Amino acid sequence: MLRLRLLTWDVKDTLLRLGEPPRRPVGESYAAEARAHGVRVQPEALGQSFREAYGAQSRRFPNYGRGRGLSSQQWWVDVVKQTFRLSGVHEDGVLTLMAENLYRDFCSARNWEVLPGAGETLSRCCQRGFRMGVVSNFDNRLENVLSQCNLRHHFEFILTSEDVGFAKPDRRIFEKALRLGGVPPQQAAHVGDDYARDYRAARAVGMHGFLLRAAGQGKEPGVPPEHILPTLSHLLALIEKG
Structure with missing residues (x-):
């Protein structure tokens, strides 16, 4: 022993x-948040865009930007905004609202x-x-x-x-x-x-x-x-x- x-x-x-059942994949969570703001984006596109945005941010600012003056909240808000931009959403006010809501959502057990x-x-x-x-x-x-x-x-x-x-x-x-x-x-x-x-x-x-x-x-x-x-x-x- x-x-x-x-x-x-x-x-x-x-x-x-x-993102496993009964929870939703990331793309579906992001698409649902977009719908709440009157924005239509395909979950599959958002899933692909998220992987791209997350990978680029991780390479540029490793460990949530800890050594580069970023808070993890700012790091994630930037990832979410870039995910939507890569999927064709560019309106700054809506991007900020969606990013902050999603950051809060992923703190919860939901x-x-x-x-x-x-x-x-x-x-x-x-x-x-x-x-x-x-x-x-x-x-x-x-x-x-x-x-x-x-x-x-x-x-x-x-x-x-x-x-x-x-x-x-x-x-x-x-x-x-x-x-x-x-x-x-x-x-x-x-x-x-x-x-x-x-x-x-x-x-x-x-x-x-x-x-x-x-x-x-x-x-x-x-x-x-x-x-x-x-x-x-x-x-x-x-x-x-x-």
Whole structure:
């Protein structure tokens, strides 16, 4: 059995997912907001424009513009406005209204869904006495999102890349988690769905790692089967086996 005292968790696509039924894909959420302002845009076009705008903004201002004088709210408002501009909407007043409304919307549970097994697994981990924290490349809305989704109470601390100033796979965000948890790396494990930013990055600082990989997802090189989680519900069994 692994002698673990601290578990840290990724959030997006590990504990929560965005735009899955019954929630709407991003393009549909944006199209609905546009309709409320009398603007008609196809959801598919908006989905494509969002991917383009988000990618360009991430390259130009990494980590929500944290080191470049932007707030994450301004960063996201610019992404939303550019998404609509790429889809042919150019009226500044409407763009600002829609962007601010959508920024607020994505703070709420309405656009997020708790992944199967997440709540139960977190509860069981707390019952077993593990200390728990979040390490996420998210902006400062995360605390509110987790509260709205009834997950916040499981965690002693929430580390977002915006707050810390470093995004995974930067080792410093994991080192801060270890300091907050008060444990050496060999007594901590990180759970996430991204091979480079979660699994490999945690292992690089000496933590254990568990990689969430649903059936049908490709295998990653150098990840032993006992580190692979087909679902979150497998976690405690793997810890006890290790």
